[in-house]
Amino acid sequence: MQNKITVKNLNAWFGAKQVLYDIDIGVEKNGITAIIGPSGCGKSTFIRCLNRMHEVVPYAKASGKVLVDDEDIYDSDIDPVDIRRRIGMVFQKPNPFPTMSIRDNVVAGLKLGGVKDKKILDNITEETLKKAALWDEVKNDLNKSGVSLSGGQQQRLCIARALAVEPEIILFDEPCSALDPISTSKIEDLMIKLKEKYTLVIVTHNMQQAARVSDHTAFFLYGKLIEFGETGQIFRKPKEKSTEDYIIGRFG
Amino acid sequence: MKWNKRKLNDMIMSFLTAACVVIAIIPLVSILYTVTINGISAINLDFLTQLPKPVGEPGGGLGNAIQGTFIVVGIACVIGLPIGILSGVYLSEYGENRFGRFVSFVADVLTGTPSIVAGMFAYTFIVLYFKSFSAIAGGVALSVLMIPIVTRTTEESLKLVPGSIKEASLALGIPKWKTTIYIVISAGKSGIITGALLAIARISGETAPLLFTSFGNMFWANGLEKPISTMPVQIYTYAIAPYPDWHAKAWAGALVLIILILVLNIGVRFVTRRKYGM
Numbered sequence: 147m148q149n150k151i152t153v154k155n156l157n158a159w160f161g162a163k164q165v166l167y168d169i170d171i172g173v174e175k176n177g178i179t180a181i182i183g184p185s186g187c188g189k190s191t192f193i194r195c196l197n198r199m200h201e202v203v204p205y206a207k208a209s210g211k212v213l214v215d216d217e218d219i220y221d222s223d224i225d226p227v228d229i230r231r232r233i234g235m236v237f238q239k240p241n242p243f244p245t246m247s248i249r250d251n252v253v254a255g256l257k258l259g260g261v262k263d264k265k266i267l268d269n270i271t272e273e274t275l276k277k278a279a280l281w282d283e284v285k286n287d288l289n290k291s292g293v294s295l296s297g298g299q300q301q302r303l304c305i306a307r308a309l310a311v312e313p314e315i316i317l318f319d320e321p322c323s324a325l326d327p328i329s330t331s332k333i334e335d336l337m338i339k340l341k342e343k344y345t346l347v348i349v350t351h352n353m354q355q356a357a358r359v360s361d362h363t364a365f366f367l368y369g370k371l372i373e374f375g376e377t378g379q380i381f382r383k384p385k386e387k388s389t390e391d392y393i394i395g396r397f398g
Numbered sequence: 399m400k401w402n403k404r405k406l407n408d409m410i411m412s413f414l415t416a417a418c419v420v421i422a423i424i425p426l427v428s429i430l431y432t433v434t435i436n437g438i439s440a441i442n443l444d445f446l447t448q449l450p451k452p453v454g455e456p457g458g459g460l461g462n463a464i465q466g467t468f469i470v471v472g473i474a475c476v477i478g479l480p481i482g483i484l485s486g487v488y489l490s491e492y493g494e495n496r497f498g499r500f501v502s503f504v505a506d507v508l509t510g511t512p513s514i515v516a517g518m519f520a521y522t523f524i525v526l527y528f529k530s531f532s533a534i535a536g537g538v539a540l541s542v543l544m545i546p547i548v549t550r551t552t553e554e555s556l557k558l559v560p561g562s563i564k565e566a567s568l569a570l571g572i573p574k575w576k577t578t579i580y581i582v583i584s585a586g587k588s589g590i591i592t593g594a595l596l597a598i599a600r601i602s603g604e605t606a607p608l609l610f611t612s613f614g615n616m617f618w619a620n621g622l623e624k625p626i627s628t629m630p631v632q633i634y635t636y637a638i639a640p641y642p643d644w645h646a647k648a649w650a651g652a653l654v655l656i657i658l659i660l661v662l663n664i665g666v667r668f669v670t671r672r673k674y675g676m
Contacts, residue, residue, distance in 0.1 A: 199569055204494050231571025241562040245584045255570035258580055304566070311570055 150175035150315060150345040151196060156210035158191050158200055165191050167370045169210070173315075173362075178337060178346045180360035180377065182353055184398040188369040189349045190238075193317045196347065197233035198226040214315070231255075234308035238320040240300035242292030242307070248284050251292040251303055255311035270310055278306035279336050298329025305336065316340065318348040322355065334359050353393060357381050365389045430656070437653030440646045446654070450616050450632075453641055460651050462618050463632035466533070467655075469619055470612055470628050471602055473537025478544035479594055485545070486552020486590070491578050493553075502553070508546035516542035517607030525611055533619065533626040536612025540601040547597040555589020556582055591669045599662040603655055605630035629655050 151173035158166035165188045173179045181189040194200040195208050198219060212219045219229045242251045250257070252274055253267045261267060271288065275281040280302040284295070292303055301321060308316055318337070322330040337346055337359050350356050356363050357377060364374040365386075373380060373389045384390040392398050444459050451458030485505070489498050520539035525531055559582050567577040583590070613625040614635060629651055636648035 197569065199565065202565065202568055227571050227573050229571075230569055235569035237562060237566065237569075239562060241560070241566040243563060243566070243581060243585070245587075254567070254581075255572060258567075258570075258572045258576050307566075307570065 148175045149173060150214065151347075152211075152213040152216075153196075154211040154213070156192070156195060156208065156212065158188070158195055158208040159206065160203065161205040165369050166195070166208075169371050171364055171371060171374055173345060173347055175345050176341050176343075177361040178341050178348060178359050179362045179364065180356035181347065181349045181364050181366060182351075182356050182392075183366035183372075184392065185351075186368075187366040189366045190319055192366065193235075193319055193347055193349050196315070196317055197230050197235055199230070199235060201226070231259075231311055232313055233315040233317060234311065234313035235317045235319065236301070236304050236308055236321045239324050240297055240304050242295075242300050242303050244291070244293050246292055247289045248292050248295070248303060249288040252306050252310050254307060259311070274306040274309045277309050277340070278302045279332060280306060296329075298325050298332065301325060301329065301333060302336070305333070309340075313344065315345045315347070318346065318350075320349050320351055323351055330355070353381075365392065367392070433649060433653050433656060436646070436649035437651075440650035441653065445647075445650055449618065450647075453639075453644070456643070458647075460629065460632055460647065460654065462615065463627040463629045463651065464654070466612070466615070466619055466626040467602065467629045467658075469533055469622070469626060470536040470540060470608070471598060473534060473622070474540035474544055474601055475594075475598065477537060478541035478548060478597070481541075482545045482548025482597070483552050483590060483594070485549040486593075487556065487578065487583065489549065489553040490556035491574075491582065502550075505546040505549045508542075509550065512606075513543055513604050514606040516540070517609065517611050520607065520611045528623065530623065531611060531613035531625040533612055533622045533624065536608045536626065536628065539607035539611045540604060543604060543607065544597045544601050547600060548593050551593025551596065552586075552590050555586040555593065558589065559585045588669050592666050595662050595666045595669065599659045599666075602659055602662070603630055605634050609634070 149172040153169055153171045153173075156166055156169040157164065169192060181192060183189050191200060196212060196219075200206050200208050208220070210220070214229075214233070218224070219226075219233075243254055246254060249268075249271050252271045253261070256267065256270065272281060272285075275284065280299060283299060284290075284303075287294075292300065295303060301324075305316075305321075322333055325333070334355065337348065340346060348356070348360065360377045362375065363377045363380040365372045365380065365384075365388075367388055373384060373386045375385075380389065381393060384393060444457055446459060446464065447461045448457065448459035449462055450460070485501065489502055489505075492498070493501065516539045519542055520535045524535040524538055528535075563585060564577055564582060567581040568574065572581070608628050608631050612628055612631070614631045615625045615627040617627075619626050633648045633651040633655065636644040636651065639645075
């Protein structure tokens with residue numbers, strides 16, 4: 147297995163409160179890695195450290211190494227803006243830009259990055275909306291507001307928006323927790339399709355979701371990585387007692 | 399229906415709140431009524447376009463005062479809107495520090511400052527310096543009143559823009575300054591415009607800070623460095639004069655001013671009602 151991301155000795159804080167302790171983990175290229183664990187275990191903080199979104203919060207800081215293709219994204223001469231262009235993110239609540247149309251939402255990253263050619267933008271709009279399995283539903287309404295869509299459609303719009311800037315990695319922070327089961331299954335199918343081209347990391351509250359979509363699963367508890375392995379092994383034969391207790395629902 | 403204490407309380411309180419609403423709007427309705435009744439008869443095209451005539455001569459109008467008000471308020475906007483809006487953007491997007499909290503506090507204090515203090519400020523620094531009353535001094539005095547209002551409304555409306563949208567933009571690799579301009583300000587635009595219009599409405603009727611800055615003038619404006627007529631000051635001059643004809647003009651001037659401010663407030667309604675693509 148080839149690792150796209152290698153995390154070494156990652157620690158993270160909010161002010162004086164430490165929320166991640168010495169995380170070491172490798173994320174497989176063109177795979178789906180799921181992060182599971184109870185609320186407050188640091189799983190969201192962890193993936194926000196992978197594209198340097200953690201430090202956007204006031205008083206938040208992180209230390210350690212996050213290597214993407216052997217390049218440390220926390221190196222002092224790396225611009226977090228470039229990192230975030232390479233590592234996209236989809237959030238828990240769908241958050242399309244409220245003042246923009248569907249089309250402008252999709253290409254927002256490109257437009258604000260300086261791409262002006264309308265033809266290119268239109269092509270990318272169609273292409274990425276197709277990738278995000280949303281094209282057929284919105285192709286006649288591209289000028290409508292992004293927030294006029296249903297929750298599930300909005301989330302796929304956000305995925306399209308992340309895909310449009312051509313990232314190498316996409317981070318999903320509980321992307322389905324606000325969605326109905328049908329939308330959820332659409333997004334899960336989409337993730338499985340996306341891993342052909344991208345490397346995916348998904349934080350989820352929903353263990354069945356991790357079992358359904360991921361190749362590898364990491365179990366976090368109180369800011370520590372308890373266990374990491376192939377998804378089948380984690381769910382069938384966890385090595386750690388606390389992993390087993392969480393998976394069979396003794397706590398969480 | 400069972401008559402009990404809770405229902406009685408409910409009725410009494412409902413009645414009290416409704417009564418307070420009536421009491422609150424009595425002065426407003428009374429002002430509008432009196433000003434309209436007394437002012438409407440003196441309003442005609444001449445009144446809006448002519449210069450004032452000397453005492454005793456019939457006719458004449460407030461044309462120069464209307465012109466002057468637009469000029470002085472315009473100067474205030476040119477100075478006050480950029481400073482106010484940019485300060486608000488700073489406070490909302492970059493002001494999470496001691497300096498930001500200090501500025502926020504100062505803006506609150508300034509909002510509550512009596513308007514005559516703003517006039518004294520402009521008098522001290524501009525009128526005394528140039529040794530002349532001027533339109534610019536009036537504009538500066540009004541901008542001092544305007545800046546804290548615009549700053550705070552801009553800050554508040556940008557803070558209402560959900561953090562999730564800023565994060566979405568940053569996570570796309572859009573730099574913070576572009577996020578602020580194209581995402582945050584764009585989403586909070588109607589709030590900023592509302593704040594600006596309300597501030598303009600507020601300063602358009604100010605009299606005290608103009609008395610000893612823009613002063614007054616019985617002729618058309620002839621330069622920003624010269625004294626200039628404005629409606630509130632002109633109304634004041636007419637109102638305290640002993641001539642019935644001037645009193646009528648004061649009422650009419652007040653009516654015109656109220657209509658102008660009303661139009662601005664209706665504009666605010668319009669801006670806040672329009673929503674994207676609906």
